[in-house]
Amino acid sequence: MPELPSPEEVEAARTPAGGWKRDQLAAWGVPWHPPKGWKDELAKRWKAARPNGAPPPLPSPAPAHFAQDTLDFG
16 A cells, blocks of 8 residues: 655655656555646545544655754754
């Protein structure tokens, strides 16, 4: 079963050009070429999977190629 992303995760996965990669859409169960309304459908399914306002799942770990500078406010 494909992983259901939150609406925020969908927006965060946009490429610099403003679209989404084919493999990312496939991981979410969205066919290529994505049909009209695919984001709304994912959001609806994501909300339905969390009845009674259950909290969203913990964030997934950052990709291996992601690097972040640390700040020391010490």
